Amino acid sequence: MYPALIEEYVRPQSVADALAAIARYEAGDAIFLAGGQSAMQAMKSRMLRPQCVVDLQAISELKGIVSDASGVRIGAMTRYVEIAASAELQGGFAALGDAARRVGDRQVRNRGTIGGSVCWNYAASCTPAVVLGLQGQLRLTSGDGASRSVAADDFFLGPLETARNDDEILLSVEWPLFVERSGSAYAKWGLVTDALPVIGVCVRVSLDADGRCESARVVLSGLANGATHVAAGDSLLLGCDGDADAIEAALKRIAQDTDTHSDMSADADYRRQLIVSIGRDVTATAFRRARGEA
Amino acid sequence: MINIKLTVNGEVFEDTVTERMLLVDYLRDQLTLTGTHVGCTYEGVCGACTVHLDGEAVKSCLLLAAQADGHEITTVEGLANGGPLSALQQSFSDEHGLQCGFCTPGILMNMSEFLTLNPDPTDDEIRHGLIGNLCRCTGYVQIVKAVRNAARAMRETS
Ligand SMILES: Cc1cc2nc3c(=O)[nH]c(=O)nc-3n(C[C@H](O)[C@@H](O)[C@@H](O)COP(=O)(O)OP(=O)(O)OC[C@H]3O[C@@H](n4cnc5c(N)ncnc54)[C@H](O)[C@@H]3O)c2cc1C
Ligand code: FES
Ligand code: FES
Numbered sequence: 488m489y490p491a492l493i494e495e496y497v498r499p500q501s502v503a504d505a506l507a508a509i510a511r512y513e514a515g516d517a518i519f520l521a522g523g524q525s526a527m528q529a530m531k532s533r534m535l536r537p538q539c540v541v542d543l544q545a546i547s548e549l550k551g552i553v554s555d556a557s558g559v560r561i562g563a564m565t566r567y568v569e570i571a572a573s574a575e576l577q578g579g580f581a582a583l584g585d586a587a588r589r590v591g592d593r594q595v596r597n598r599g600t601i602g603g604s605v606c607w608n609y610a611a612s613c614t615p616a617v618v619l620g621l622q623g624q625l626r627l628t629s630g631d632g633a634s635r636s637v638a639a640d641d642f643f644l645g646p647l648e649t650a651r652n653d654d655e656i657l658l659s660v661e662w663p664l665f666v667e668r669s670g671s672a673y674a675k676w677g678l679v680t681d682a683l684p685v686i687g688v689c690v691r692v693s694l695d696a697d698g699r700c701e702s703a704r705v706v707l708s709g710l711a712n713g714a715t716h717v718a719a720g721d722s723l724l725l726g727c728d729g730d731a732d733a734i735e736a737a738l739k740r741i742a743q744d745t746d747t748h749s750d751m752s753a754d755a756d757y758r759r760q761l762i763v764s765i766g767r768d769v770t771a772t773a774f775r776r777a778r779g780e781a
Numbered sequence: 782m783i784n785i786k787l788t789v790n791g792e793v794f795e796d797t798v799t800e801r802m803l804l805v806d807y808l809r810d811q812l813t814l815t816g817t818h819v820g821c822t823y824e825g826v827c828g829a830c831t832v833h834l835d836g837e838a839v840k841s842c843l844l845l846a847a848q849a850d851g852h853e854i855t856t857v858e859g860l861a862n863g864g865p866l867s868a869l870q871q872s873f874s875d876e877h878g879l880q881c882g883f884c885t886p887g888i889l890m891n892m893s894e895f896l897t898l899n900p901d902p903t904d905d906e907i908r909h910g911l912i913g914n915l916c917r918c919t920g921y922v923q924i925v926k927a928v929r930n931a932a933r934a935m936r937e938t939s
Binding site: 488489490491492493494495496498520523524527528530531540542544591592593594595597598679680681 | 783799800801802803806822823824825828831834837838839840842843844845847848850891894895909910912913914
């Protein structure tokens with residue numbers, strides 16, 4: 488298996504040059520290539536048949552994690568291996584590291600990027616669920632120089648669909664606000680260790696001064712519709728102080744009310760069971776992190 | 782067609798390749814470095830094609846040859862490069878860390894980078910590091926032992 492004929496390979500040094508390269512082709516005939524851990528498979532199976540490949544590897548402005556008082560910004564070309572090792576992604580951002588450390592295998596983590604993962608938005612994937620759980624902002628720019636910021640809730644439109652236009656490049660995933668006393672976590676279960684999620688759970692909580700949950704987000708991965716925000720789950724955790732019984736009860740309700748599906752990996756009931764068993768640990772970890780405990 | 786210039790196992794190559802040529806095909810077919818194997822139909826799940834790109838373990842079936850332009854590639858042939866076996870290779874031989882040997886090049890390339898980052902790994906860490914490499918023969922027990930012993934040998938000589 489190898490890709491269909493590619494007419495042009497370019498390696499721009501800047502975002503402006505990458506956008507200029509894409510603009511020379513009809514929409515969809517030129518594609519951006521990040522780590523290639525999804526795009527190469529898709530090109531070899533001929534699901535993607537680009538005439539032009541615009542390789543983003545040399546664009547340094549797309550790389551790196553910046554964390555300061557005004558929030559966190561992760562460049563689109565930042566790789567899993569860097570997110571996994573980042574000491575800056577603590578507390579409310581810790582779920583990003585949880586996911587990155589468990590994507591695929593070492594070789595995939597050495598290449599795959601946060602930008603490629605969210606732009607691909609595979610149904611059974613980890614990073615889209617975490618970015619949705621942590622309410623990231625996706626910063627996009629296009630050839631006319633205009634840049635826009637799209638909330639994760641509006642960006643992920645279902646499996647392999649996002650709000651990104653073909654001629655737009657994702658610059659970064661950003662969090663403009665730093666929320667005190669917040670914690671997050673992500674975990675998944677797959678058919679083999681670190682495989683694609685049959686079910687994954689991302690939970691983020693923020694606590695008030697008395698340690699009670701004042702805001703929460705519950706997002707599931709591995710459902711037929713891809714990363715899914717369970718808004719009812721958010722309210723079930725409100726007021727909770729991290730008590731194990733309360734968490735268990737909330738997770739059972741979430742599992743009961745979730746429209747899970749059956750496929751060759753797991754049936755619908757098993758997926759519900761996974762939501763509870765993974766979710767209780769993830770939620771407890773998110774509370775611990777919000778309290779500043781390890 | 783596109784011109785590429787890259788370093789493979791310390792030697793500089795300048796070549797003209799098609800844009801769609803995979804790095805693994807360039808290494809195997811054009812440079813006849815057939816130690817890098819193809820174990821899946823290129824879905825990127827078996828790890829037999831693992832090489833180093835600027836020192837990091839990557840799957841060469843998920844890269845275009847053109848992407849390696851300007852970079853340094855090391856294949857399994859580059860571990861000993863005609864000289865004595867590396868400590869890791871020697872350990873696989875000593876511990877019978879292979880049966881048919883098809884998966885071995887990819888495992889050596891993955892673990893050689895892994896050990897530079899984690900010179901004293903636990904068995905669990907070794908097993909976690911090996912997830913991207915499928916072995917249909919051994920059951921991994923001797924592979925883990927070979928990596929563990931290589932790590933010790935490398936620590937003792939460094
Ligand atoms: C063996 C294996 C195991 C895996 N296991 C997991 C797993 O456990 N969990 C999981 O979530 N995923 C897993 N994956 C998938 C992996 O995470 C990829 O989805 C991810 O790495 C894609 O990122 P990339 O940088 O490789 O993007 P690419 O494959 O290069 O690109 C993906 C898509 O995004 C577009 N794109 C990339 N960057 C940009 C940008 N900056 N702006 C605009 N468009 C862009 C490309 O045009 C392409 O359409 C696995 C993959 C493999 C091969
Ligand atoms: S040939 Fe199987 S991962 Fe590359
Ligand atoms: S030794 Fe035969 S596949 Fe590993």
